[in-house]
Amino acid sequence: xxxxxxxxxxxxxxxxxxxxxxxxxxxxxxxxxxxxxxxxxxxxxxxxxxxxxxxxxxxxxxxxxxxxxxxxxxxxxxxxxxxxx
Numbered sequence: 001x002x003x004x005x006x007x008x009x010x011x012x013x014x015x016x017x018x019x020x021x022x023x024x025x026x027x028x029x030x031x032x033x034x035x036x037x038x039x040x041x042x043x044x045x046x047x048x049x050x051x052x053x054x055x056x057x058x059x060x061x062x063x064x065x066x067x068x069x070x071x072x073x074x075x076x077x078x079x080x081x082x083x084x085x
Contacts, residue, residue: 046074 061069
């Protein structure tokens with residue numbers, strides 16, 4: 001551990017103080033609640049690619065804010081190609 005960081009306090013001082021997760025009640029609770037991790041799956045995920053664009057084109061789409069500029073380019077390309085979403 002780096003010298004600049006102080007150790008954190010232990011959550012339990014006594015390991016016997018922790019709940020027994022092997023009991024029937026805990027097993028029933030843990031088995032009955034499925035956990036979905038991560039983002040939900042989409043039917044048609046976007047495909048990663050590399051394209052070369054002029055700097056002024058990138059600046060135009062980024063001027064609305066750093067976030068979402070690639071999505072704005074995607075929308076403009078779909079509109080130009082006549083593709084419906």
